[in-house]
Amino acid sequence: MGIVIAVISGKGGVGKTTATANLGLGIAMNGKKCVVVDFDIGQRNLDMILGLENRVVYDLVQVMDGEASVKQALIKSKVDDNLNFLAASQSKDKSVLNSKKVQKLVKELKESFDYVILDSPAGIESGFEHTIEFADAAIIVVNPEVSSIRDADRAIGILDSKSQKVKDGAEVAKYLIINRIAADMVQSGEMLRSEDILDILNIKLVGKIPEDKGVIDASNQGKPIILDKKSIAGQAYRRIAGRLCGKKIDMKDVEISDSGLFKKIAGIFK
Amino acid sequence: MLFDWFNKKKSASVARDRLTIAIMSDRDSTNDLPFMNDMKAEIVDVVKKYVGVRAVNIRKEIEGEVEALAIDVELDRRGVN
Numbered sequence: 001m002g003i004v005i006a007v008i009s010g011k012g013g014v015g016k017t018t019a020t021a022n023l024g025l026g027i028a029m030n031g032k033k034c035v036v037v038d039f040d041i042g043q044r045n046l047d048m049i050l051g052l053e054n055r056v057v058y059d060l061v062q063v064m065d066g067e068a069s070v071k072q073a074l075i076k077s078k079v080d081d082n083l084n085f086l087a088a089s090q091s092k093d094k095s096v097l098n099s100k101k102v103q104k105l106v107k108e109l110k111e112s113f114d115y116v117i118l119d120s121p122a123g124i125e126s127g128f129e130h131t132i133e134f135a136d137a138a139i140i141v142v143n144p145e146v147s148s149i150r151d152a153d154r155a156i157g158i159l160d161s162k163s164q165k166v167k168d169g170a171e172v173a174k175y176l177i178i179n180r181i182a183a184d185m186v187q188s189g190e191m192l193r194s195e196d197i198l199d200i201l202n203i204k205l206v207g208k209i210p211e212d213k214g215v216i217d218a219s220n221q222g223k224p225i226i227l228d229k230k231s232i233a234g235q236a237y238r239r240i241a242g243r244l245c246g247k248k249i250d251m252k253d254v255e256i257s258d259s260g261l262f263k264k265i266a267g268i269f270k
Numbered sequence: 271m272l273f274d275w276f277n278k279k280k281s282a283s284v285a286r287d288r289l290t291i292a293i294m295s296d297r298d299s300t301n302d303l304p305f306m307n308d309m310k311a312e313i314v315d316v317v318k319k320y321v322g323v324r325a326v327n328i329r330k331e332i333e334g335e336v337e338a339l340a341i342d343v344e345l346d347r348r349g350v351n
Contacts, residue, residue, distance in 0.1 A: 145285075146285050146288065146289050146292075149289055149293075150289060150292055150293060150296065153293045153296060153297070154296060157296075157297065186282070188280075189280030189281070189282045189283065190280065190281050190282055191282055192282050192285050192286060192289075193282065196282070196286045200286070200289055200290055200293060
């Protein structure tokens, strides 16, 4: 039986879908069977980030409504056989979801995959609630910026009150990813430090991702940045995927690396 | 001018302080009670007559049939205001 992880953020545009794509692929690269599911009904995007937009035939609403089987709707990744993808429907809206249908789908996916990763829509409304309802764990993606952190705290509050696991008296595991850290700004005191963010949100950190222009380039091409071994964001995603697969990997301090004096000196000799 | 420059608080710590307060109040469900802010202010006024006060926190606690207001008064170490 696999584990269900919801990727949430509260605020939109912080890198939730990018994180879902990269972690899904990273987990697959660790040899685990993984499926990533786009729960953002009406705003399908995970297909683009994964470069699979031309392969979508059936979507998750059709599966829930019995118009297609899970097997028919799953799309295998071109880069790793262990990764599968289930698309959101683009024509409908999130009101088509209901708890019973979601539970049935999640249960079926759990039976065939080690990791079931659900990409939540932004906001804290019904689409979000359905994404977290049957999750065993949640990955919370934030940017080091006030509105993202505040919205994430609201999303965590709802997760802690509305998920089925909590209603059953258990706890939903929560892992924080701080995305788009600009080391130079942290050093000059213009960007929140990860310790401050952890203090405020009071959850466990699973990884820090530095700002990396390559992320846009990667999404332009539909090739998740984790495939680029030289990219600093790609390396960060590799570390996080490893941790999610139970590997002990030290937290790299992306808030001091590759900025400052050493880089400037290194630059002279380039 | 120079004095201002040295005393300028870095924006990250401003962000931290503002967020801490905003999130505390987001989480505090007792804010929903309409009289809460007035009551807090009155409690501060009374306690302040005797000792310095930093903050007053009020929580609604429910245990079985009993509903209670738990009032925490955080004192200011610097003493009487």
